[in-house]
Amino acid sequence: MAPRPDTTPAEPAGAVRADVWLWAARFFKTRSLAKRAIAGGKVGVNGGPCKPARMLHAGDRLEVSRGEERFEIEVLLLAEQRGPASVAQTLYRESAESRAAREAARQQRRLAGAVPAPSSRPDKHARRELMRLKERN
Numbered sequence: 001m002a003p004r005p006d007t008t009p010a011e012p013a014g015a016v017r018a019d020v021w022l023w024a025a026r027f028f029k030t031r032s033l034a035k036r037a038i039a040g041g042k043v044g045v046n047g048g049p050c051k052p053a054r055m056l057h058a059g060d061r062l063e064v065s066r067g068e069e070r071f072e073i074e075v076l077l078l079a080e081q082r083g084p085a086s087v088a089q090t091l092y093r094e095s096a097e098s099r100a101a102r103e104a105a106r107q108q109r110r111l112a113g114a115v116p117a118p119s120s121r122p123d124k125h126a127r128r129e130l131m132r133l134k135e136r137n
Helices: 018-024 031-039 085-091 096-112 124-136
Strands: 043-045 061-066 069-075 092-094
Touching: 018 031, 018 043, 018 085, 031 061, 069 096, 092 096
Parallel strands: none
Antiparallel strands: 043 061, 061 069, 069 092
16 A cells, blocks of 8 residues: 555744744633634734734734733744744743833833722711711711
């Protein structure tokens, strides 16, 4: 019996699917979450839209939105397997502007949460005190 020829399309050397790379670089916990984010328009490559099967190469620039965070990164290395976080951080370089914007947004969220919300409804005495304060003004 003759060996069956490989029916999968040949991939260019040095290329990895976008959803696999995002999972390997630990931007998303699972590959299916990465696919969903890409399909939802949360990931862009080189200033344009992206599809999960898009092949990434070293040097590509990605814009990744994850929750309230937004990353602008450059792909440095390619990986198809998920490894430790220390290795995953070597796969990309985040731009200084992106890092500064994320830190500023983190500060804004921290300041917005500085005022504690009331733990419960005011009791009878507190309601009467509030009504007295409102009547004076």
